[in-house]
Amino acid sequence: MHAEFYPISDFKLILSMALVVIVGSISALLKLGLLKSLLWGTFRTFAQLLLVGYALVWIFSLDSPILLLMILLIMCYFGARTAVKRTKGKAPRQMTFAYLSLAVSTFIVTFIVTGIIISADKWYTARIVIPIAGMVLGNSMNGLALALDRLFAEVRSHSGEIETLLALGATPWEAIRRRLQEALKAGMTPTINSLMVVGLVTLPGMMTGQILGGVNPTEAVRYQIVVMLMITAAAAIASLLMIILSYKRLFNAEGALLPELWTTVERKK
Secondary structure, rough: OOOOOOOOHHHHHHHEEEHHHHHHHHHHHHOOOOOOHHHHHHHHHHHHHHHHHHHHHHHHHHHOHHHHHHHHHHHHHHHHHHHHHHOOOOOOOOHHHHHHHHHHHHHHHHHHHEEEEHOOOOOOOHHHHHHHHHHHHHHHHHHHHHHHHOOOOOOOHHHHHHHHHHHOOOOOHHHHHHHHHHHHHHHHHHHHHHHHHEEOOOOHHHHHHHHOOOOHHHHHHHHHHHHHHHHHHHHHHHHHHHHHHHHHEOOOOOOOOHHHHHOOHHHHO
């Protein structure tokens, strides 16, 4: 198969702004109130990705294991902070648990993919690890945020049931187990749905990028299969760890549900 890479020049990159102009014009004509956010988001996309591109060139040239480890830990921190900010509820040590969950899932899944499945001669190089870890972390973060948000929602909507079970002698785990199951399902559902439609409804970004870069589609498909499976595993691991680490923090020292988790109606009673 003849492979050819088609670079995007600075002029063509600027020309792509025409797509944003079209969307902005529609927003302005229909008075959607999205023009400011659209322009700001476009600017941030250009600035952030261009900075990341130049930073990665520098990082890849150094190829330092210590620097790579520091970058991964920093990525996990920002991922944890973003995930926690997305949730409506708060619990003690929530940020710490989110960070640990994302770090563990990211390092485990990234090592399996880069060190065992890809198994390049130097699988620990930044050029290989950072792109894989970025995809793993991004999907882990989304799954964790959904699971945590659903956990608080489930506990609030079933607080009376949980307290009743506790009053009847159930342990916190027994009283909240069904709510934990629902939270874990919420964290895993988006990635499972993606598994169902990939290739039929969507051509994922990594596969599309490889094909445009000249890689044989059959090889691009193999990589995409690995990517889909790794993000599913990462989201599951991160969500499960977060739920296991967090659920006890929803109860006080006496084993009762924290007062702030009771619904408004039940508080008035």
